[in-house]
Amino acid sequence: MSASSTYEQQLRSADLRVTRPRVAVLTAVHDHPHADTDSILGAVRADLGEVSHQAVYDVLKALTTAGLLRRIQPSGSVARYESRIGDNHHHVVCRSCGVIADVDCAVGGAPCLTPSDHHGFSIDEAEVIYWGTCSDCATASQPTPATH
Amino acid sequence: MSASSTYEQQLRSADLRVTRPRVAVLTAVHDHPHADTDSILGAVRADLGEVSHQAVYDVLKALTTAGLLRRIQPSGSVARYESRIGDNHHHVVCRSCGVIADVDCAVGGAPCLTPSDHHGFSIDEAEVIYWGTCSDCATASQPTPATH
DNA sequence: CGTGTTGTCTTGACTCATTCAAGAAAATGG
DNA sequence: CCATTTTCTTGAATGAGTCAAGACAACACG
Structure with a gap:
């Protein structure tokens, strides 16, 4: 099939x-x-x-x-779609080139997904976006990692 | 002054x-x-x-x-700005009316801010957005909280 | 298998946040 | 107070996303 x-x-x-x-x-x-x-x-x-x-x-x-x-839709990006759903995974976004990769939550279930003060909101989802630089961009902009 | x-x-x-x-x-x-x-x-x-x-x-x-x-800039919203910076706080966004409120991370420091597999990314920030319904919108759409 | 109803796709115009570009104006350093 | 450099004004352009109306296709039913 x-x-x-x-x-x-x-x-x-x-x-x-x-x-x-x-x-x-x-x-x-x-x-x-x-x-x-x-x-x-x-x-x-x-x-x-x-x-x-x-x-x-x-x-x-x-x-x-x-x-x-x-x-x-990370800030500064257009809408993007994925088919991996319902498994509480999050994303890393490269500030330089915009690539997105999947990451699983480090602490198992949903640790910081319950804010201390929810201000009366009834919360149904926690979205986490990690911002950083991907290895390609890091290599490109700084060929020799500073050691001095 | x-x-x-x-x-x-x-x-x-x-x-x-x-x-x-x-x-x-x-x-x-x-x-x-x-x-x-x-x-x-x-x-x-x-x-x-x-x-x-x-x-x-x-x-x-x-x-x-x-x-x-x-x-x-939560998905589906235009850019927004705030002056509270450098204190690792996050946001709750109402899916219905779009209001945003500040929330502090429940688990103190930065718990789920270290993903298990960072895919070679060097991460400098973790952004958390909680999605839900604010109390006003919840009241408006469901005047009588179901008890049956 | 044919037909009607309902939901989906096509076409084409439009909105509006954000950006680009060039020149005028204002802020700092001397 | 003047020169330099950055910032602001003006005006046009870009482009993701939306709106609306009609043509068309999917499914239910007979």
Whole structure:
């Protein structure tokens, strides 16, 4: 059975109609985690031929709302999507080149996910973004690690 | 001595020239934490009269780079700024109305701020955003808390 | 298998936060 | 007070994302 039938099932169990653009978007996000909308549009078009950008926006919104995708948007970046969901993982973002990598929470479950004072908010999710520099950018900007 | 002289000192110690727009922006952000650029522009104009939006953008960028302000931008929101810096505090954002409140980290220092696998990244900051519903929105959408 | 209903996709225009560029004005150092 | 350098003004441009109306396709039902 093809990989796309898995996506088809995901769509059906989320009560969403199965359409070619939707399967293509699911496939694209699975294949390119943390891709932005434009890259996804490109991947979908490579797969299906011409597809309107509006369709991709609609599909991404529908799939995100249905919980099949997760949308992340670090400051200064455009919206990005990933298919790894429901496992409490977080992200490291490179300040220099913007790459995103997944990280699991160091302290097991959800330690700092319960703030001391919730100000009357009822909290349903804690999102953690680690900011730093990826090894490539660190190497590029400082070829010889200072020792003096 | 006026409150603005404090901001003047902040600017000088950050090696930034002291200009009326900069003092006004610092004042505005102190007075309206989590304000977006447009609100800040409004506050600055109420203070000084006509000021170009470009100036406010430039000032906000300069102050953020200098570390006098912190920029936050939850997904789906425009850029917002705050003056509380360097104290490892985080934010709760209401999914419904977008209000932002400050929260301190529950577990003291910086617990989950050291990911298990940093993928070669050198991390300098961990940003935590709690997503939920503020008490006002919770009340509005569900006047009678379910008890049955 | 055909048909109707409902939800999805296409097309095309539009909004608005943010950025770019060039010149005028103001802030610091001497 | 003048020169230098940075900042502010003006005006235009960029680009992610949204809105709206109609064409089209997926699914349920007979």
